[in-house]
Amino acid sequence: MFAAEGGGGVKFPGIKEMVEWPAFLFKDNELLAFNKVALISFIAMAIPVVWFLVAGSKAKKSLVPAGPQNLAETSIEFIEKQVIGQAIGPDGMRYLPLLLSMFLFILFGNLFGIIPTSHFGANARMANPVVLALLTWLVFIGVGVKHNGPRYFKDALFPPGVPKALYLLVTPIEFISTFLVRPFSLSVRLFANSLAGHILLITFSVLSATLFAKSLLVAVMPFSFFMLVAFTGFELLVAFLQAYIFSLLTAVYIGGALHPAH
Amino acid sequence: MLAVLSTIAAEGGAHAEEVINPVIPENPEMIWGGIAFFLLLILMNWVLLPPIKQAMRKRSEQIRGDEEAAERALVDSEQVRRDYDATLAEARAEASRIVDEARQSAEAQRAEIVRAAEDEVATLRQAALAELDAERSAALGSLRTDVAAIAVAAASKVVQQPLDVSANQAVVDQFVSSADSKA
Numbered sequence: 544m545f546a547a548e549g550g551g552g553v554k555f556p557g558i559k560e561m562v563e564w565p566a567f568l569f570k571d572n573e574l575l576a577f578n579k580v581a582l583i584s585f586i587a588m589a590i591p592v593v594w595f596l597v598a599g600s601k602a603k604k605s606l607v608p609a610g611p612q613n614l615a616e617t618s619i620e621f622i623e624k625q626v627i628g629q630a631i632g633p634d635g636m637r638y639l640p641l642l643l644s645m646f647l648f649i650l651f652g653n654l655f656g657i658i659p660t661s662h663f664g665a666n667a668r669m670a671n672p673v674v675l676a677l678l679t680w681l682v683f684i685g686v687g688v689k690h691n692g693p694r695y696f697k698d699a700l701f702p703p704g705v706p707k708a709l710y711l712l713v714t715p716i717e718f719i720s721t722f723l724v725r726p727f728s729l730s731v732r733l734f735a736n737s738l739a740g741h742i743l744l745i746t747f748s749v750l751s752a753t754l755f756a757k758s759l760l761v762a763v764m765p766f767s768f769f770m771l772v773a774f775t776g777f778e779l780l781v782a783f784l785q786a787y788i789f790s791l792l793t794a795v796y797i798g799g800a801l802h803p804a805h
Numbered sequence: 806m807l808a809v810l811s812t813i814a815a816e817g818g819a820h821a822e823e824v825i826n827p828v829i830p831e832n833p834e835m836i837w838g839g840i841a842f843f844l845l846l847i848l849m850n851w852v853l854l855p856p857i858k859q860a861m862r863k864r865s866e867q868i869r870g871d872e873e874a875a876e877r878a879l880v881d882s883e884q885v886r887r888d889y890d891a892t893l894a895e896a897r898a899e900a901s902r903i904v905d906e907a908r909q910s911a912e913a914q915r916a917e918i919v920r921a922a923e924d925e926v927a928t929l930r931q932a933a934l935a936e937l938d939a940e941r942s943a944a945l946g947s948l949r950t951d952v953a954a955i956a957v958a959a960a961s962k963v964v965q966q967p968l969d970v971s972a973n974q975a976v977v978d979q980f981v982s983s984a985d986s987k988a
Contacts, residue, residue, distance in 0.1 A: 574833055574836055575836065576833040584834075592845065598857055599853060602861075606863055606867060615857055619857065640849045644845045648841070648845055668830070669829065738827060
């Protein structure tokens, strides 16, 4: 639909067309305008809810996992072993609900980027990554203060074992990297990867459609279509990987806040 | 990257007037996204995770209990096997002892039977020998009488006159006795 009309060559959609979605509920409300991104966010929330409800009801009846229960337990164990176990340790099991929710919310939000008829991931907009990154920022600072008191800031900004003269250099770096850059890098990483994947898929979709319309260039179209299919598979991997990276970095930050001197 | 550049280039042309900054988050999307995530977080913490975690804990405990029971059963079966081996060894020793005793008893019985048979054979042999001697003595007596009668009859023929058998019996007996002693 974005392909060129007539003989004008390939015309790619503008960034506004690619990422901005009009509201279809509360259109006139500046704070509650409900658009496609908000709908995808709610579906990305609803899928794990329904899935875990079914799994939980099965778990009450049988200790032998099967179907959704098996998948739910696999995802739980994945977060426990590959995220919490790697980044925090046994102390971090209390953060399982947070990290599992983050992982599933980001994963399903990303997967909508390759689901036909949707073809837009919730995290290809900056809103969700910012919310999650700010939450991470608040959580790891809160965990640090809760477990270490004011000493958390002292240990984080003035790492023990560093010569005092170096604090002039180290402390500003630690302050910027720990308290300013972390939420920004978390949100931008997730958003940029999702948006880049979205743009790539649009690019090869437009190319395929345009080349299919041009009789002389139709021979090139299979290459473009192959790239479209390949990048769709690649986006599946990226969807999982970004959810894993975001959850893992959140766990790393929480683990660092629990033991700031390390 | 090429795709992004081409998109931006295209945007720089025809759609320049529609440029937006995608890095700036939209407030409604943040609000709805935040509501969706916190709803998921709350449900996950208090509704969704507990039954599954409880089932996982129960299963772990059951597996641990089953493993311990299997370990105990293994130890018990090992003890039973040792007991069985010991009982089997005792039974084999007992069987061997019984077989030895039976063999000794049979050997003694065999020796007794052989001895009894030998005694019986000796008795029968002695009886047969005695009977044989008696028969021989009787035959010898009868032979002497007959020899005497024949000899006297022959002598009567030689002398051409009848001879008394009883009167010559002693001579015949003496002759037979001397023949016996020579034989």
